[in-house]
Amino acid sequence: MKHTLKYFFSIWLLMSLFLAQAQDTIPTKTSPQRTKIEGEIPEAPKQASAKPLASAKTDTIIPVKKDRYGLRVGVDLYKLTRGLYDSNYKGIELVGDYRLTRKYFLAAELGSEDKTTEDDRLNTTTKGTYIKAGFDYNAYENWLDMENIISIGLRGGFSTFSQRLNSYKTYNAYPYWGEMPWKPSGAEFSGLTASWLEVVAGVKVKVINNIFVGFSLRMNVLITDKKPSDNFENLYIPGFNRTYAGNFGAGFNYTVTYFVPLYKKTVKPKK
């Protein structure tokens, strides 16, 4: 398990590097054209009479670029549809983000989960709600009026939940007296809490008008984890997902969101 996780992390890190590089190269493609234009604009008024060529060039610029700012709200389709085919799962996650600046978005997820986990020797049901809040940084340079997002972000997550041990098996390395059957338990542990940090890599693509589809991958680090008792531990935390031997976890979502435009802002050319 540790090995798989290790690979998962390293590949993930590798891929995230790859992502960063890919985005770096996009502006360089357009940069020659751009620097020319950007270099000329501020100088234009001063030298208008002297160099009519410059004004001729400015005419070729695409009309002023305006970014739309607003609120995006939606739902995680994965959690929503999973209940249809997985009888052990019921859950919903609402997602939202608000564009703060050109690159930064305030982002949050709010969800509720009811999941029965069937392990080889444990059967547990976890119920609870969670909230994740943080920001996304859009690293994608859009062309024209595109509004796609390839983001990296950070969230703080918090969950309150209860856990019920439905049944369990005892482990006996020397089954001379035979393997023991499942034992019913029904022990309920409520008032549990957990908090964690999440690194989010995500993509959102505008499909039509204000509708976006997106998915995100998340790596979680557990910060606090209130254990049910000395004799048990949290095997699943709503929002955080399955816990591992270390403090790490992983997750993803697949969202459909609707963008509510609030105002527009002109994109200032870079100097």
Add this chain to the structure above:
Amino acid sequence: MKKILIVSLLFLFTFSFSGCEKDDICDANTPTTPRLVIAFYDINNPAVLKNVTNLKVIGDGKTEGIVFNSATDDSKYLTNGSTISIPLKTDVNTTKYSFILNSGNANSTLTDVDEVTFNYTREDVFVSRACGFKVLFSFDPSNPLVHTAVPATKLKWMQYISVEKSNIANENETHIKIFF
């Protein structure tokens, strides 16, 4: 460039699932349900361990003894060491074993059989997701064991049984000392 982006994202997506595979197997080194550890001592020199001769241990109601070594024939049920570890029943509070000394000896008068019934309470303790729970035992404080010879008229070959640890929580210590 865009293609590379898409491909790398697809990779990310697929690798996210490889993290979900079932890879939890209870590690053999994890302390789980402990066995009862019995050490044999010399009655004439109680501080010194004494090896048994062809001891066979059979659970009550069982036909096969506890396997002590990796031999392929019936000698796998025999031990000539000074300590043994035997599993207790995890579903009831008593376990009865027959301890057969000089088992299989051609001269059946040399074979001694003692029966010991261990009385205890059980507690299920959580170990981990992979291992589930383990069972820990505590000897009944008033009546930890019942010791009889078979047949009862015969002398017991175990001359004294001492409970060293009333809690059986791991296999790193001797729980019972048998002097003979």
